[in-house]
Amino acid sequence: MPKKYLLQGGRFIDPSTHTDSILDILIVDGVIQSMKPSIAPPSDCEVIDLRGKLVAPGFIDMHVHLREPGFEHKETIETGTLSAAHGGFTAVCCMPNTNPAIDDESIVHFVHSKGKNVNNGIVDVFPIGAVTKGRKGKELSSIAELVQAGAVGLSDDGAPVYDAEIMRRALEYASMYDVPIIQHCEEPALVQGGVMNEGLVATELGMPGIPPVAEEIMIGRDVQLTEYTRSRYHVAHISTAGSVGLVRDAKKKGVRITCEVTPHHFTLTDDAVRSFDTNTKMNPPLRTQTDIDAIKLGLRDGTIDVIATDHAPHSLDEKEVDYLQAPFGIVGLETAIGLAITELVVTKILSLAQLIEKFSTNPRKIIGRTIETREGELANLTFMDLDAVWTVKTSRFKSKSKNSPFEERTLKGKAIGIFNHGIALVY
Amino acid sequence: MGLSSRHLLGLDGAPKSDIELILETAVSFKEILGRPIKKVPTLQGKTIANLFFESSTRTRISFELAERRLSADVVNFSASGSSVSKGETLKDTARNIEAMKIDMVVIRHNAAGTAHFLTRVVQAAVLNAGDGCHEHPTQALLDMYTLKEKFGSLEGLRVCIVGDISHSRVARSNIYGLRTMGAKVSVCGPATLIPREIEKLGVEVYHRIDDVLPKVDALNVLRIQMERQAGGLFPSLREYNRFFGVTKDRLEKIDHPITIMHPGPINRDVELSADVADGPHSVILDQVLNGVAIRMAVLYLLGTTQ
Amino acid sequence: MTNSRKILDAPDFIRTVNRLSHEIVERNRGASSIGIVGIRTRGDYLARRIASAIASMEKVAVPIGTLDITLYRDDLRGKLSQPRLNTTNILYDIAGKDIILVDDVLFTGRTVRAALNALMDIGRPSSIQLAVLVDRGHRELPIKADFVGKNIPTSVNEEVQVHMTEVDREDSVYVKLLQSPTEKE
Numbered sequence: 001m002p003k004k005y006l007l008q009g010g011r012f013i014d015p016s017t018h019t020d021s022i023l024d025i026l027i028v029d030g031v032i033q034s035m036k037p038s039i040a041p042p043s044d045c046e047v048i049d050l051r052g053k054l055v056a057p058g059f060i061d062m063h064v065h066l067r068e069p070g071f072e073h074k075e076t077i078e079t080g081t082l083s084a085a086h087g088g089f090t091a092v093c094c095m096p097n098t099n100p101a102i103d104d105e106s107i108v109h110f111v112h113s114k115g116k117n118v119n120n121g122i123v124d125v126f127p128i129g130a131v132t133k134g135r136k137g138k139e140l141s142s143i144a145e146l147v148q149a150g151a152v153g154l155s156d157d158g159a160p161v162y163d164a165e166i167m168r169r170a171l172e173y174a175s176m177y178d179v180p181i182i183q184h185c186e187e188p189a190l191v192q193g194g195v196m197n198e199g200l201v202a203t204e205l206g207m208p209g210i211p212p213v214a215e216e217i218m219i220g221r222d223v224q225l226t227e228y229t230r231s232r233y234h235v236a237h238i239s240t241a242g243s244v245g246l247v248r249d250a251k252k253k254g255v256r257i258t259c260e261v262t263p264h265h266f267t268l269t270d271d272a273v274r275s276f277d278t279n280t281k282m283n284p285p286l287r288t289q290t291d292i293d294a295i296k297l298g299l300r301d302g303t304i305d306v307i308a309t310d311h312a313p314h315s316l317d318e319k320e321v322d323y324l325q326a327p328f329g330i331v332g333l334e335t336a337i338g339l340a341i342t343e344l345v346v347t348k349i350l351s352l353a354q355l356i357e358k359f360s361t362n363p364r365k366i367i368g369r370t371i372e373t374r375e376g377e378l379a380n381l382t383f384m385d386l387d388a389v390w391t392v393k394t395s396r397f398k399s400k401s402k403n404s405p406f407e408e409r410t411l412k413g414k415a416i417g418i419f420n421h422g423i424a425l426v427y
Numbered sequence: 428m429g430l431s432s433r434h435l436l437g438l439d440g441a442p443k444s445d446i447e448l449i450l451e452t453a454v455s456f457k458e459i460l461g462r463p464i465k466k467v468p469t470l471q472g473k474t475i476a477n478l479f480f481e482s483s484t485r486t487r488i489s490f491e492l493a494e495r496r497l498s499a500d501v502v503n504f505s506a507s508g509s510s511v512s513k514g515e516t517l518k519d520t521a522r523n524i525e526a527m528k529i530d531m532v533v534i535r536h537n538a539a540g541t542a543h544f545l546t547r548v549v550q551a552a553v554l555n556a557g558d559g560c561h562e563h564p565t566q567a568l569l570d571m572y573t574l575k576e577k578f579g580s581l582e583g584l585r586v587c588i589v590g591d592i593s594h595s596r597v598a599r600s601n602i603y604g605l606r607t608m609g610a611k612v613s614v615c616g617p618a619t620l621i622p623r624e625i626e627k628l629g630v631e632v633y634h635r636i637d638d639v640l641p642k643v644d645a646l647n648v649l650r651i652q653m654e655r656q657a658g659g660l661f662p663s664l665r666e667y668n669r670f671f672g673v674t675k676d677r678l679e680k681i682d683h684p685i686t687i688m689h690p691g692p693i694n695r696d697v698e699l700s701a702d703v704a705d706g707p708h709s710v711i712l713d714q715v716l717n718g719v720a721i722r723m724a725v726l727y728l729l730g731t732t733q
Numbered sequence: 734m735t736n737s738r739k740i741l742d743a744p745d746f747i748r749t750v751n752r753l754s755h756e757i758v759e760r761n762r763g764a765s766s767i768g769i770v771g772i773r774t775r776g777d778y779l780a781r782r783i784a785s786a787i788a789s790m791e792k793v794a795v796p797i798g799t800l801d802i803t804l805y806r807d808d809l810r811g812k813l814s815q816p817r818l819n820t821t822n823i824l825y826d827i828a829g830k831d832i833i834l835v836d837d838v839l840f841t842g843r844t845v846r847a848a849l850n851a852l853m854d855i856g857r858p859s860s861i862q863l864a865v866l867v868d869r870g871h872r873e874l875p876i877k878a879d880f881v882g883k884n885i886p887t888s889v890n891e892e893v894q895v896h897m898t899e900v901d902r903e904d905s906v907y908v909k910l911l912q913s914p915t916e917k918e
Contacts, residue, residue: 203622204439206539206560206599276540320518322538324559455801455820464854467804497804727804727818 002029005424006041010050010383014057014373015353016361025055027379030422034375048417048426050383056356057373058090058380058420061333062363063157063182063236063260063308066092066125069110070099075313075400077111078118080333081125083311083399085425087333088382088415091124092311093367096135097158103130103141105149112150122423126152126367131161131170131181138163140170147177152367155182157236160218162188168225175231180258180366182234183222185243186284190214195324197270197285205273207323210285212240219243223250226257234366235259237310239284241294248303258366260306263332263339264405266295272405278319278326279405282312296349305362307355309336313401331399335392335406337384341413345386352386383417383426390414429732434553435725436542437562438603446604450572453717453724459496460720470499470730473530478520479556480506480536485691486556486566489715490533493722499730502529517541518548525549531730534558552729560594566690567600569721571608573714574645577686581608587639588612589673590649590698591620591660597690601647602628615639616671619660636671640678645686648673651698664697674700684708691715736910740867740885740893746904749882750779753864754786756880760862761831764791768830768858770798772848773819776836778899779866783835796830798823805847827856833880837895839865842876867906869893 007025012035024039025032041047066080075083077094084092094111096102102111108127115125129146133139135156143154154174160183161167167181174181191214196202198209219235223246226233235247238259250257264282269289272280280286298304312329319326340359344350350358360382364370371380392409394402417426430445438446459465475494479487482505494501504524517536524532525548533554534542539561545553557563571581578584586605592598592614605612606629613631614621626632633639640646651667661667678685687699687709695701704711741749761767764787771780777799784797801819834848845863852861864880869887887893887908894907 198623200624200627203625204599204628206562206594206596209623276543317516321516322536322544323540324538452818455804455818458820458822459804462855467854468850469804724818 001044003422004028004042004045005419006039006045006047007055007381007419008047008049008051010053010055012055012373013352013356015357016057016372017374020353025379027419030378032373032375032377032379046424048424052387053416054352054384054386056382056384057360057371058418059088059337059359059382059415060091060093060363060369061087061089061309061311061336062093062306062367063262064092064094064311064333065097065313065329066094066111067313068098068114069107073315074318077114077125079398079400080311080313081115081119081123083331083333083397084123085119085418086398086415086427087335088337088384088418089123089333090380090382090418090420091126091369093126093128093152095128095155095157096130101130101135102127102151103133103135103146105142105145108146108149108151120421120423122418122420122425124420126150126369128153128155128157128182130154131156132166135159137161137166140166140173143170143173144177147179151179152369153180153182153234155184155236157182157184160184160186160188164221164225167222168229171225171229171231171233175229178232178368180232180234182236183218184236185215185218185222186210187214187217190217195281195285196273197287199270199288201270201273207273210283212242212287212291215240215284216242216246219246223255223257226250227253227255232256233258237262237265237284237308238295238298238304239265239287239291241291244294244298244303248298248301251303258305258362259303260308260363261295261299261304262308262310263336263343264330266292266299267339267343268405276323277405278321278323279330279403281323281326281328282310282330283328296344299344299358300349300354305358306366307336307340307358308363309333311399313399314403315401316403319403330403330405331397331401332404333399334397335404335411337415338390338392338411338413339406341384341386342411346412378421379419381419382415383419384413385416386413388412388414388416430728433729433732434542434546435564435729436546436553436555438564438567438600438607439562441564441603441607443607446568446571446607449568449721449724449728450575452728453572453720456723456727457717457720459723460716466496466498468498469727470494470497473730474500474502474528475531475533475726476502476504476524476529478504478524478532478534480517480534480541481557483535483557486535489718490556490722493719493726496719497723497726497730499726517544521545521549525551531726554725554729557596560596560599562600562603563596564600564604565718565722565725566597567604568725569714569718570601570647570688570690571604572717572721573688573710574686576713576717577710578644581605581610584610584645585643586610586612586645586647587615587633587643588647588649589615589636589671590651591655592616592625592649593620593622594652594655595649597647597649602630613639613643617661617667620655636673637677637680640681640685643685645688646673647688647690648699650690650692651694668697672696672698672700673703675702675706678703686710688714737907739905739907741883741906743904746906749866750782751786753866753880753882754783754790757783757833757862757864758787758791760879764793764795766831766859767833768796768798768825768827769833769835770800770823770827770852772834772836772844773799773801774900775895775897778897779837780835783833783864796825798825800848800851802844802847802851805851807843807847821851821855823855827852827858830858832858832861833864834861835864837866838893839863839868839876839878839881840871840893842872842874845876846874866895867893
């Protein structure tokens with residue numbers, strides 16, 4: 001017997017078709033059969049009441065560390081995708097800094113098939129392949145094989161591709177398959193030993209700093225290489241005002257560049273480090289209010305295409321050490337939508353359509369996995385409650401790790417469910 | 428009547444009244460240090476653990492002397508040869524010590540914020556004896572005490588801190604404390620050793636020692652660490668000495684005496700020439716004695732509150 | 734106030750101090766070996782009065798010092814507010830001297846115990862004699878004053894208040910009834 005769902009009364013927004021209306025959506029065996037202002041529930045149909053709620057094309061987080069294989073004590077593909085599902089995402093791109101690194105087609109296959117077999121495959125897992133073998137920055141990995149096996153982008157994330165020659169060749173090679181090189185932008189020589197943004201707060205705390213120019217120099221170089229090789233380039237986790245300016249200028253010149261920002265980089269400043277909470281330690285580091293202001297402007301004017309979390313789970317033991325020793329990174333999947341609505345939509349920086357673009361339309365376009373929400377297509381949807389006021393409790397996270405600086409923070413707006421591959425998950 | 432906090436983590440944000448109370452209390456302890464019997468029974472029955480995760484002979488001895496002269500029981504724990512080197516976390520070490528019913532913990536660590544971290548995992552009162560390049564409050568307090576003893580008041584006093592400001596917890600604590608007490612603070616050193624935006628802390632920045640000397644009453648000369656040269660932050664000790672060294676020649680050109688302080692240990696004839704270190708305006712040995720009095724004062728104030 | 738009675742007025746007060754001074758000189762056969770130490774705060778003022786009385790009757794300067802016993806108290810931990818630490822200021826060598834330890838009120842004896850320990854840490858006097866303006870009884874330690882200005886029988890829920898012109902409006906001693914039993918010092 002076919003499984004039928006009726007999504008009732010939700011406000012459906014799809015920026016790709018300029019849709020914004022209250023619709024009932026009837027889904028049969030995962031396929032959208034009908035979208036109309038009012039549909040009478042057929043027999044044997046499960047009705048999901050979405051009156052007063054928001055429905056959008058399924059959200060994707062294009063920057064996630066699932067940690068498997070190799071670091072299963074931090075996160076697994078199973079716990080990571082469950083965390084994504086509960087954060088409102090129907091898909092994630094997972095970064096290749098695993099052990100072994102995703103630099104070989106067999107590992108792409110492993111991650112891909114594991115993703116299909118956990119949590120009923122409700123969250124699509126799209127692996128990102130390594131740019132260089134072992135992410136060592138010396139030799140190109142088998143890019144064509146990785147792409148053929150299903151890698152949707154290439155990155156050495158966690159470290160930059162610092163050799164300009166290797167970067168040039170990677171851009172050229174990847175352009176044959178139209179996959180982006182996703183760069184973790186930092187000039188390593190300028191970063192050595194740094195643990196937080198270089199500036200007044202680091203000066204006060206006596207902590208080794210990471211200067212904003214370390215990021216900007218790498219973006220500057222890569223923009224020129226991208227332009228020269230006529231290839232495609234994506235800046236991961238942009239964090240400084242200068243970087244936003246560089247990307248804006250490059251876009252104006254027609255360079256094929258895109259970029260993403262994390263929720264923590266538009267929410268927190270380096271002031272948070274004064275707590276010495278190691279959950280404020282991430283790379284790139286938290287910057288200043290000037291940077292946040294520039295990032296918000298960049299989100300608004302379209303310079304910044306994507307919101308992605310850089311979900312980086314670490315166990316409590318790993319994080320509960322002194323600030324210098326603590327690893328970089330925080331989890332983000334389960335707070336991303338709440339933070340984005342609170343910081344960007346409530347404050348009218350972004351319209352709802354823009355928010356959906358940054359979480360769904362744009363990232364899917366960048367990795368070449370677009371979806372359409374219309375009759376005859378697979379239903380791939382995210383449900384949100386814009387009015388829900390809630391308090392972050394890391395103990396309730398589905399992620400294996402709880403390393404979040406947002407514990408006890410009150411947010412407005414949250415994901416309340418997803419629909420993908422014929423399965424509804426409403427929480 | 429007591430301090431506003433049950434820990435001493437730093438002087439950043441410490442109220443003026445706290446600093447004044449510590450400086451005043453230290454006067455009484457300095458008197459005790461002049462007696463034939465330099466010991467009082469005040470902290471009898473209290474146990475203090477000195478956790479030194481970073482080697483430091485001077486500060487540790489000064490603290491230990493202060494603790495013993497207050498009749499406290501003292502436990503020493505240093506990183507070398509202890510379980511820290513076996514990968515035990517700071518938190519585990521702290522919890523173990525807590526289980527032994529320790530009343531106060533004095534901690535020295537190479538990472539900023541470790542004293543703050545300890546306050547979250549143990550019940551004992553925590554005294555920061557230096558956390559990374561962040562703060563070293565008792566050093567700054569003893570520096571201020573020494574200056575107050577010499578000049579009577581810190582209000583309007585012109586003090587310049589000379590050397591590697593970037594990597595100095597002594598500099599930071601002194602800047603915070605002296606500014607709170609109304610002193611006029613400047614820093615002088617190579618541009619590579621002055622942290623960004625430090626002028627926002629209300630200090631003037633100089634890169635030429637001869638420019639600042641006529642404008643100060645006292646210099647706090649910092650130890651230059653040899654490894655900074657290896658890190659490429661300045662070219663050579665010889666060049667450092669020629670351009671930033673505090674020498675008799677330089678001081679003689681100034682028409683007023685300048686009081687010389689140094690937190691020790693001194694690299695003689697690098698940051699400070701031997702004749703200045705031993706000269707009539709040097710208060711370096713007073714700093715050492717005052718250090719014990721200041722630490723007794725802080726231990727007394729933290730150790731006898733509820 | 735009705736539950737407060739005056740025990741000494743200003744003339745009584747001065748007569749009592751003078752008598753104490755005479756007794757001290759008499760017992761020590763002059764003032765040549767004497768050193769006076771007052772316990773902060775009112776014991777200190779009392780010590781100065783006694784010292785100047787002795788100086789004028791014996792025509793010799795009597796060495797005088799101040800003792801702060803805070804660091805020697807046995808109740809530091811039980812206190813809700815931390816007592817402010819003052820300086821001990823004894824600028825003469827007490828070794829070999831007959832030290833007259835002066836306090837305003839002798840009560841439980843604990844303050845005197847602390848003062849004795851503090852004095853012993855400073856040096857080795859040939860003797861220590863205790864002079865107090867008021868002995869109100871209720872001793873908790875085997876301590877007895879050598880010179881007593883006035884014995885005042887009190888109950889534990891009374892407080893003896895010594896006023897001196899150095900810090901108060903007048904020289905006087907009152908006994909005051911407390912609402913709740915006093916914290917013993």
